[in-house]
Amino acid sequence: MGAHGLLENEPESIDYTVHEAWNEATNVYLLVILVSFGLLIYARKNKRKIMRIFSLPPTVGINQEPNFYDSLQKVRLRQQLEMYSIARKYDQHQQQSQADSVQLSME
Structure with missing residues (x-):
């Protein structure tokens, strides 16, 4: 047992x-x-x-992706340069048309 x-x-x-x-x-x-x-x-x-x-x-040798604000500043600068060149062309055109009209009036 x-x-x-x-x-x-x-x-x-x-x-x-x-x-x-x-x-x-x-x-x-x-x-x-x-x-x-x-x-x-x-x-x-x-x-x-x-x-x-x-x-x-980030490694030193490799360029990092450009910052959004940096690229935005570059876009603004490009736009300003384009507007400046358009304004210069317009001014030159205005000066030429004024010179032409002055010459015509003198003759």
Whole structure:
């Protein structure tokens, strides 16, 4: 009967350890899932900070992409130069037409 009692207790202890291990494993999985959701929310809020960490530092030899405001200033400068050249052409045309009309009136 003593041997029968040991055999009877042994499966219960195995079942108990299996259940205990299962509970611990599920607790670990739940903890991993919660931490993953927390990191996902943090990553969505701080995407730029994270991308700055993983981006490569700019090298000295390679030109970087031009800044938007720099390109905007260049566009404005180009527009001003075009307007200046149009105004100069208009002024020259006006001066020529005035000189022609003066010469015609003198003759």
